[in-house]
Amino acid sequence: MASSDSSVLTGSAAPANGQARRAAAHVPLAHEIRTRVAKTVVGQDTVVERILIALLTGGHLLLQGVPGLAKTLLVQSVARAIDLRFGRVQFTIDLLPADIVGAEVLDPATHQFRIQRGPIFVNLLLADEINRATPKVQSALLEAMQERKVTIGSATLRLPTPFLVIATQNPIEQSGTFELPEAQLDRFMLCHRLGYPSKDEEAEVLRRSLSLGLLRDAGDARADGGTAGGAVPMSAFDAVEHEQPVARVAELSEAMGAVQRVHVSDVFIRHCVDLADATRNRPDVELGCSPRAGIALVSAARARAFLHGREYATPEDLYALAEDVLLHRMRLSYDALARGRTGRDILREVLDDATR
Numbered sequence: 001m002a003s004s005d006s007s008v009l010t011g012s013a014a015p016a017n018g019q020a021r022r023a024a025a026h027v028p029l030a031h032e033i034r035t036r037v038a039k040t041v042v043g044q045d046t047v048v049e050r051i052l053i054a055l056l057t058g059g060h061l062l063l064q065g066v067p068g069l070a071k072t073l074l075v076q077s078v079a080r081a082i083d084l085r086f087g088r089v090q091f092t093i094d095l096l097p098a099d100i101v102g103a104e105v106l107d108p109a110t111h112q113f114r115i116q117r118g119p120i121f122v123n124l125l126l127a128d129e130i131n132r133a134t135p136k137v138q139s140a141l142l143e144a145m146q147e148r149k150v151t152i153g154s155a156t157l158r159l160p161t162p163f164l165v166i167a168t169q170n171p172i173e174q175s176g177t178f179e180l181p182e183a184q185l186d187r188f189m190l191c192h193r194l195g196y197p198s199k200d201e202e203a204e205v206l207r208r209s210l211s212l213g214l215l216r217d218a219g220d221a222r223a224d225g226g227t228a229g230g231a232v233p234m235s236a237f238d239a240v241e242h243e244q245p246v247a248r249v250a251e252l253s254e255a256m257g258a259v260q261r262v263h264v265s266d267v268f269i270r271h272c273v274d275l276a277d278a279t280r281n282r283p284d285v286e287l288g289c290s291p292r293a294g295i296a297l298v299s300a301a302r303a304r305a306f307l308h309g310r311e312y313a314t315p316e317d318l319y320a321l322a323e324d325v326l327l328h329r330m331r332l333s334y335d336a337l338a339r340g341r342t343g344r345d346i347l348r349e350v351l352d353d354a355t356r
Helices: 002-009 017-024 027-038 045-057 071-081 135-147 182-186 199-210 236-241 249-260 266-280 291-307 315-329 334-338 343-354
Strands: 061-064 086-090 102-107 112-117 124-128 149-152 155-158 164-169 190-193 214-216 231-233 285-287
Touching: 027 045, 027 071, 027 249, 045 061, 045 071, 045 164, 045 190, 045 249, 045 291, 061 071, 071 086, 071 124, 071 164, 071 236, 102 149, 112 155, 135 149, 135 164, 135 182, 182 315, 190 315, 249 291, 266 291, 266 315, 266 343, 291 315, 315 343
Parallel strands: 061 164, 061 190, 086 124, 124 164
Antiparallel strands: 102 112, 149 155, 214 231
16 A cells, blocks of 8 residues: 555655645644643643644544543643633533523513523634533534534524634543434544553653642732732643743644645545445444545545645555544444454454555
């Protein structure tokens, strides 16, 4: 697969040098964002890359991991680094769709209904523990994630540009949770599974937590002219609030344009189609990947190539992203689950067959 794709990329279909220079000019911006996030979050370089891919392609990202891996802090750090309008919704079982998208409320002064916009009207929405909300609430995000608009009463409102949903999910705890429907999962371009940091990284996390210091509050003025301000130990979230952004939305938009110019060969497209089709023809797979998976794979590969300073996508991008793009879109049959099969095992077989 690598040899056939390389022949196409180095032939007449390869991008011109001028186009390559224009794309590479925006790479330092991504480096600055990653450097800024690394000041707050230790390790997790792959997760930062996936967030940047989602930002550069307008896709949505699902982060799966046990509590305490800095998922929320990571997302907030990226939003702060790019000066994005950031919103966070803690999903709970009693959450209503109106709590996310907004609702029509009666104005007592005019005796007429007006639209009260919800927290979804931001550039980056963090849906924390998304699987704790009922399917009715999760479905409220479908229109927003696919069409970037919401309907409140009889009015249809466009969401800000750019708009991105990053959701977090605890894959271990099942008490009080609801399984995400396939239609919801399919709208996430990427689903990345976070692991524990290495021992050295975890030691650095502890060192940083000890050096945060105190957060002091000026407090209210006292009668004697002093203040009654107090102090509390700072958290990493407090440190993020004091950071200045290194990029603006306009610069992010320019980088998105550069990603659009990254070359994707016809051979690469055919490989993506073949991979998605292979998941539909496995006896252990009850539901394979939809065409949206192929779209996500080529788009994400183009963004990853851009982040690595290349002006064309390679098989390396495809294999690096295959698990995050395809795995959450595959549903195994009951018989396969009973035999102890996993989606990762089957996807690995699909990738191995593709290289033969």
